[in-house]
Amino acid sequence: MQILQQLINGLSLGSIYALLALGYTMVYGIIKLINFAHGDVYMLGAFWGYYMINTFHVGFWTALILSMIFCAIIGVIVEFLAYRPLRDSPRIVVLITAIGVSFLLENGMSYLFSSSPRDFPQAMVMHRYHLGSLSISNVQVLILVTSIVLMILLQLIIKRTRMGKAMRAVSVDPEAAQLIGINVDHTISFTFALGSALAGAAGVMIGLYYNSIDPLMGMTPGIKAFVAAVLGGIGLIPGAALGGFVIGLVETAVQAMGFSAFRDAAVYGILIVILIIRPAGILGKTTREKV
Amino acid sequence: MLLQVEDLFVNYGVIQAVKGVSFNVNEGEIVSLIGANGAGKSTILHTISGIMRPKSGRILYNGKEIQKEKSQKIVSGGISQVPEGRHIFAGLSVLENLQMGAFLRKDKSQLKKDYDNVFERFPVLQERKNQDAATLSGGEQQMLAMGRALMAAPKLLLLDEPSMGLAPIFINEIFDIIESIKKQGTTVLLIEQNAAKALSIADRGYVLSVGKIVLSGTGQELLNNAEVKKAYLGG
Numbered sequence: 001m002q003i004l005q006q007l008i009n010g011l012s013l014g015s016i017y018a019l020l021a022l023g024y025t026m027v028y029g030i031i032k033l034i035n036f037a038h039g040d041v042y043m044l045g046a047f048w049g050y051y052m053i054n055t056f057h058v059g060f061w062t063a064l065i066l067s068m069i070f071c072a073i074i075g076v077i078v079e080f081l082a083y084r085p086l087r088d089s090p091r092i093v094v095l096i097t098a099i100g101v102s103f104l105l106e107n108g109m110s111y112l113f114s115s116s117p118r119d120f121p122q123a124m125v126m127h128r129y130h131l132g133s134l135s136i137s138n139v140q141v142l143i144l145v146t147s148i149v150l151m152i153l154l155q156l157i158i159k160r161t162r163m164g165k166a167m168r169a170v171s172v173d174p175e176a177a178q179l180i181g182i183n184v185d186h187t188i189s190f191t192f193a194l195g196s197a198l199a200g201a202a203g204v205m206i207g208l209y210y211n212s213i214d215p216l217m218g219m220t221p222g223i224k225a226f227v228a229a230v231l232g233g234i235g236l237i238p239g240a241a242l243g244g245f246v247i248g249l250v251e252t253a254v255q256a257m258g259f260s261a262f263r264d265a266a267v268y269g270i271l272i273v274i275l276i277i278r279p280a281g282i283l284g285k286t287t288r289e290k291v
Numbered sequence: 292m293l294l295q296v297e298d299l300f301v302n303y304g305v306i307q308a309v310k311g312v313s314f315n316v317n318e319g320e321i322v323s324l325i326g327a328n329g330a331g332k333s334t335i336l337h338t339i340s341g342i343m344r345p346k347s348g349r350i351l352y353n354g355k356e357i358q359k360e361k362s363q364k365i366v367s368g369g370i371s372q373v374p375e376g377r378h379i380f381a382g383l384s385v386l387e388n389l390q391m392g393a394f395l396r397k398d399k400s401q402l403k404k405d406y407d408n409v410f411e412r413f414p415v416l417q418e419r420k421n422q423d424a425a426t427l428s429g430g431e432q433q434m435l436a437m438g439r440a441l442m443a444a445p446k447l448l449l450l451d452e453p454s455m456g457l458a459p460i461f462i463n464e465i466f467d468i469i470e471s472i473k474k475q476g477t478t479v480l481l482i483e484q485n486a487a488k489a490l491s492i493a494d495r496g497y498v499l500s501v502g503k504i505v506l507s508g509t510g511q512e513l514l515n516n517a518e519v520k521k522a523y524l525g526g
Contacts, residue, residue: 162394169380169391176378178342180443181366181395 005134006256007249012140012209014248015147019202020225021232021240022154023075023195029171029235030191032091036098037078038199039222040105043215045071045200046120046207047109053121060123060208064146067204068197075196076189084185102222109215117214120207143205150201151241154194158237163190171235220264224251227271233281242282246270292351293318293447293478294339294370299348301334308334310502311348316447321469321479323489323510325523326499332482333375335499336449339480340372341365352447367395369446373453375482377436381425385416388424388435392442401444409438412468430461437468441477448472450481454488466492486523490514498523 020042027035048070049063058066082101086094127138158164169177170187178184206221207213228247232239247267254266274281294316301309309331316322324332337343339350341362350358357365371392380388389409396402410417413434419427424435433453440448450469454462462485470492473479483489490496493510498519506519513519 162390165383165387165391166394168383168387172380172382173378175342176374176380177391178362179340179366179372179374179378180392180439181363181371182391183361183363 002133002256006252008134008136008140009256010249010252011245012143012248013252014245015144016202016206016209016244017221017225017228017247018241018244019147019150019198020221021228021244022151022237023199024226024229025232025234025237025240026167026191026195028229029237030167030188031083031087031094033083033094033098034226035083035195036095036222036226037082037101037105038195039218039220039225040102040109041071041074041078041196041218042199042203042206042221043109043213043218044074044105045196045203046213046217047113047203047215048200049204049207050118050120050213053123060204063123064201064204067200069200071196071200071203072193075192075199079189079192084188106215106219113215115215117212120211120213122208122211124208139205139209143209146201146205150198154198155237157194163187167191224264224267227267231270231274231281233284236281236283239281239283246282292316293353294480295349295351295354296335296339297349297351299335299338299350300346301331301338301343302346303334303343308502309338309345312499312502312504314497314504314507316478316480317494318446318478319473319476320494321473321481321492321510323481323483323486323493323496324499325483325486325489325496325513325519327523328484329501330499331502332499333451336372336451336480336482339365339370339449363395366443366445369444370449371440371443371445371447372449373433373436373440373451375451375455377429377432379424379427379432379435379439381423383424384421385424385427385435386420388439389416389420389442392439394443396442396444398444405442405444409441412441412471413438430457430464433457433461433465434468437465437472441472445477447478447480450479452482452484454483454485462488486519487514490519 023038024035027033045067049067052058052063052066078101082097083094086097129136158167166182166187167190169182170184174184224247228243229240231246232243250266250270251263254263292315297313299309299312312335326332334343338345341360345358349356352368352370380391393402415431416435416438427435453465466488469479481489490510490513496510496513497504498506506513506516
């Protein structure tokens with residue numbers, strides 16, 4: 001029973017990491033950038049949800065969708081202002097810019113809205129269901145189910161739609177994509193919009209789950225989601241989902257064994273091990289350069 | 292004249308790759324640009340397609356300047372390119388590759404006919420339409436790259452080294468296909484190192500050497516030209 005309980009806790013936490021990791025991996029796939037500001041987009045999503053619920057008294061689902069839209073727009077703007085001008089610059093320049101954007105968002109939000117945590121409105125009453133010694137909350141179920149639905153939707157967009165196929169085409173060969181008339185800039189914007197929308201959803205759900213948000217809330221989950229993306233195989237969409245769930249489960253397991261203090265260390269430990277044993281990630285293939 | 296290139300200069304990094312090239316392509320022709328590796332052939336095609344910018348000079352398509360246009364505008368205007376080395380989209384199915392070729396198409400009614408056309412011309416693509424494009428052989432990938440470019444419904448098709456790296460049996464097939472594309476009314480600008488083949492199907496040709504055009508004439512004239520024979524046709 002204890003194991004089952006931790007499994008449920010781990011999966012719902014893991015689905016949040018998975019949503020975030022998808023954004024990292026999609027952006028990496030298309031412009032080979034680790035977007036370190038991604039965790040902060042998640043934070044902005046949580047704040048937007050907070051204001052929508054508190055000020056406009058919208059319901060939880062409306063807040064979730066509005067946050068997704070808001071974050072999609074933020075993602076597109078960040079790409080347009082910060083990364084697009086550096087399209088032809090060395091990758092390290094863009095990477096440092098991403099760290100700069102992250103600091104800007106974190107400190108900008110701290111300055112504007114104070115850095116102290118605030119209570120996320122309980123837009124949905126938390127129920128706990130007891131099955132024997134098993135205790136599951138409706139919010140946990142909601143997080144897990146919503147995340148899975150979003151991941152399925154994402155998969156459909158990428159596999160079936162014109163823009164989704166264009167995303168894959170640009171990821172494998174931007175020049176060839178351009179030669180057949182795909183607008184690479186639009187496709188990149190679209191990728192940022194998708195990834196950021198998922199982060200927005202994750203932000204609102206975590207707000208509801210932990211009941212507390214603050215401007216720095218994106219740092220640690222952001223880095224863990226990045227670890228998840230690398231663990232699954234960066235650039236691979238199924239890898240990001242898998243990595244997210246694995247990280248969530250590991251973290252919960254470590255905590256359940258009484259090593260709460262080592263929770264984060266365990267996650268980073270996994271990163272180190274993966275980089276040594278399987279640098280391309282669980283699902284990644286070691287790529288051979290074709291000549 | 293469908294395409295007119297006037298006094299084109301293009302730099303590739305710090306290298307002057309194209310130094311004052313002028314040539315033209317008439318509607319319904321196959322025009323071949325031949326020349327050794329590094330003569331600037333690919334640079335010219337990339338500049339026409341709008342993914343490289345000229346330092347100076349003009350490119351006129353149907354009488355309109357296009358050297359500053361974005362690549363998607365050029366494709367939707369009717370110029371598509373089969374890039375050197377094929378560059379098919381690995382991980383996408385054969386059909387999805389073709390769909391990407393039709394990315395900018397708005398004329399849905401004609402689209403179905405064009406898929407049928409491509410499948411008729413390249414039956415192997417129909418057989419493998421749900422297969423990952425990366426699993427195709429080199430020759431099949433070349434056909435896919437051509438099919439993909441044709442799905443853009445081009446008036447002018449740019450072909451960059453279509454025979455490169457292919458088995459001889461495929462090379463003949465590819466050149467037959469190029470001729471049949473012309474017969475169906477698409478104008479072709481062909482770049483090739485295989486000069487003998489390229490000139491034999493060309494209405495006209497130009498010989499490019501270190502960024503400049505050194506000779507021009509009909510395909511037959513160039514085939515019989517002593518200099519061309521010596522430099523590009525192996526004596």
